[in-house]
Amino acid sequence: xxxxIFVFSLILSCLSTAVFAQGYWxxxxxxxxxxxxxxxxxxxxxxxxxxxGTTEVVYRITLLGQNxxxxxxxxxxLKSIPDPTGISQGSAGAVFLLSKIxxxxxxxxxxxxxxxxxxxxxxxxxxxxxCFEQNEAVSKDAKRLSLDKSSCLKPNTTTxxxxxxxxxxxxxxxxxxxxxxxxxxxxxxxxxxxxxKELLSxxxxxxxxxxxxxxxxxxxxxxxxxxxxxxxxxxxxxLISEKNKTFKDFGDVCYSNAxxxxxxxxxxxxxxxxxxxxGKYAEAISTLLTIVNDDKATALDYNSIGYCYxxxxxxxxxxxxxxxxxxxxxxxxxxxxxxxxxxxxxxEYKNAKPIYKKYQTQxxxxxxxxxxxxxxxxxxxxxxxxxxxxxxxxxxxxxx
Numbered sequence: 001x002x003x004x005i006f007v008f009s010l011i012l013s014c015l016s017t018a019v020f021a022q023g024y025w026x027x028x029x030x031x032x033x034x035x036x037x038x039x040x041x042x043x044x045x046x047x048x049x050x051x052x053g054t055t056e057v058v059y060r061i062t063l064l065g066q067n068x069x070x071x072x073x074x075x076x077x078l079k080s081i082p083d084p085t086g087i088s089q090g091s092a093g094a095v096f097l098l099s100k101i102x103x104x105x106x107x108x109x110x111x112x113x114x115x116x117x118x119x120x121x122x123x124x125x126x127x128x129x130x131c132f133e134q135n136e137a138v139s140k141d142a143k144r145l146s147l148d149k150s151s152c153l154k155p156n157t158t159t160x161x162x163x164x165x166x167x168x169x170x171x172x173x174x175x176x177x178x179x180x181x182x183x184x185x186x187x188x189x190x191x192x193x194x195x196x197k198e199l200l201s202x203x204x205x206x207x208x209x210x211x212x213x214x215x216x217x218x219x220x221x222x223x224x225x226x227x228x229x230x231x232x233x234x235x236x237x238x239l240i241s242e243k244n245k246t247f248k249d250f251g252d253v254c255y256s257n258a259x260x261x262x263x264x265x266x267x268x269x270x271x272x273x274x275x276x277x278x279g280k281y282a283e284a285i286s287t288l289l290t291i292v293n294d295d296k297a298t299a300l301d302y303n304s305i306g307y308c309y310x311x312x313x314x315x316x317x318x319x320x321x322x323x324x325x326x327x328x329x330x331x332x333x334x335x336x337x338x339x340x341x342x343x344x345x346x347x348e349y350k351n352a353k354p355i356y357k358k359y360q361t362q363x364x365x366x367x368x369x370x371x372x373x374x375x376x377x378x379x380x381x382x383x384x385x386x387x388x389x390x391x392x393x394x395x396x397x398x399x400x
Contacts, residue, residue: 023084023184025058026051027075031179037107039167039173042116042125044163047179053188054181056084057160058097060142062176065103067312071139074178084144084182105173106137109150110163111145118161125165155192155379190232199223208251211290214265221254222247265296272304281308290302292321299329307338311384315346333364337373349390357396371398 012286031047050057077097110130127133129362130237131152134141145153145160152160166173203209203219203262212218226235226246238246254260268287275284288305291297295306309318322339325332336355343352356374364373378391 002303009289022186023053023055023182024093025075025078026054026181026183029181030075030231031177032073033176033177034173035164036177037173038166039168040166042122042163042165044112044122044161045177046115046118046161049158050144050181051183051188052190053159053184053186054153055147055180055184055187057145057179058084058142058182059145059162059177059179060097060099061107061109061138061140061162062099062101062178063103063105063107063139064101064174064176065105074180078180084146098174099140099168102141102178103174104306106139106167107173108137108167109134109141112161113152113157114162115161118163121163121292126185127163130163131160155194180275186227189226189227189230192232196223199226203247206247211268212264213260213270214263217260217263218251220259221257221260222250224255226248261296265291265294269301269304276308281311284308285312293334297324299325299332299335301325302328303332303335303338306335306342310338310342310345310386311380313345313386315342317343319346332372333359333362335376337364337370341377341381344394345392352390352394353397357397360398374398 029051033045035045037043070188110127111132112130147153162177200219200223203222204215208213209218230271268291272284272287285305285308288301291301302321306318306322311320319342322335322342325335336359340352340355359370363369382388
C-alpha cells in the first residue's frame with residue numbers, strides 16, 4: 001500500500017511540475033469577497049484585475065448560513081488540481097471545487113464583461129447582456145471559464161463582473177465569491193496571439209526572409225528569441241534602431257541554424273534553377289552568389305554559376321568558379337564539361353580538347369550522355385551568340 005501511495009505521489013508531482021512549467025494559479029490576483037446581500041436586492045461585484053496572460057478562470061460561489069465559515073479557500077483547493085482542463089471534465093476535481101458547506105438560501109447570478117453591463121443589470125435586473133447566466137437559484141456553484149470556450153474571457157479581458165440577485169424575501173444573504181485566474185507563463189510576458197502575428201508579418205518583409213520560399217521556421221525562430229529576451233512592453237519601448245538591430249542580431253543567429261539554413265539554401269538553388277530555365281542568367285548568378293558568399297556552395301552550385309557565367313560571356317569568372325567546383329568534387333562530369341566549354345569559348349581550344357576527348361564515352365548524368373549534352377549545349381550557345389568557330393572541331397573529335 002505504501003508503495004502505491006509513493007508511486008501515485010510521484011506521478012502527481014511530475015504532472016504538476018510539467019503543467020506548472022506552462023502556467024500557474026495566481027493566488028496573488030485571486031478574488032475573495034464576502035458579500036452581504038439584502039433581501040430581494042441585486043448587486044454587481046467586480047473581480048480583481050486579471051494578470052496579463054490569463055487564459056483560464058475558475059470561480060466558486062457559496063451561500064453561507066449565519067454562523068458558517070468557509071472550510072477551504074478556492075486557492076487551497078486548486079493546489080491539488082494543477083491542470084485547469086481537469087476541472088471541466090466532470091472529474092472528482094470538479095466536484096471538489098464545490099464548498100462542503102452552504103446555507104439554505106439561494107440566489108441567481110450572471111456574469112458581465114463590462115462595468116456598464118453590470119450597472120444595467122443592477123438597475124434593471126435584465127441579463128440579456130450577460131456572457132453567462134445562472135437563472136436557476138442555487139446555494140453553491142463552481143465553474144471554469146476559458147479563452148477557447150467562454151465568451152466571458154477574451155485576450156484583452158482584465159476584469160469580469162458578477163451580478164447577484166437575492167431570492168430571499170425576508171432575510172439578508174451572505175455570499176462568498178472566489179475567483180482564481182490561471183496564467184500562461186509565455187502569454188504572461190505580454191505576447192498575445194495578435195502581437196505575435198504582427199511580429200511574424202514584420203519579419204516576413206525583411207530582406208533575408210524574402211529570399212526564402214518559406215520563411216516560417218526562420219521567423220518563428222526570431223519570434224521565440226525576442227519573446228524570451230523581452231516582455232512585450234519592454235520591446236515596445238525600444239527605439240526603432242534598437243528594434244532593427246534586435247531583428248538583425250537574432251536573424252543572423254537563426255539564419256545560421258543548420259536546419260533553417262539548409263532550407264534557405266535549397267530554396268535559393270530552386271530559384272536559381274527556375275531563373276536559369278527561363279533564360280534569366282544574370283538573375284540566377286545573383287541568387288547563386290548568395291550561397292557562394294555565405295560559404296555554403298557545393299560543387300554543383302559552382303557548376304551552375306559557372307554555366308551561367310558562360311552564357312553571359314563572363315569566361316574568366318566561369319573558369320574560376322568551375323575550377324573551385326572541381327576542387328570540391330573532381331569526379332563531377334558536369335563540371336568537367338562546363339570547364340571544357342569555358343576554355344573553348346575563351347579561345348583556349350588546346351585546353352578544352354583533352355577534356356572533351358577524355359570523357360566522350362561516359363554519361364554526365366544517369367541518363368544523359370556526354371556527346372548528347374555537348375550537342376545540346378552548343379545549340380544553346382549558338383542562340384546566345386557565343387564564339388562558335390571551334391564547335392565543329394570538337395564534334396569531329398567524337399568521330400575518331
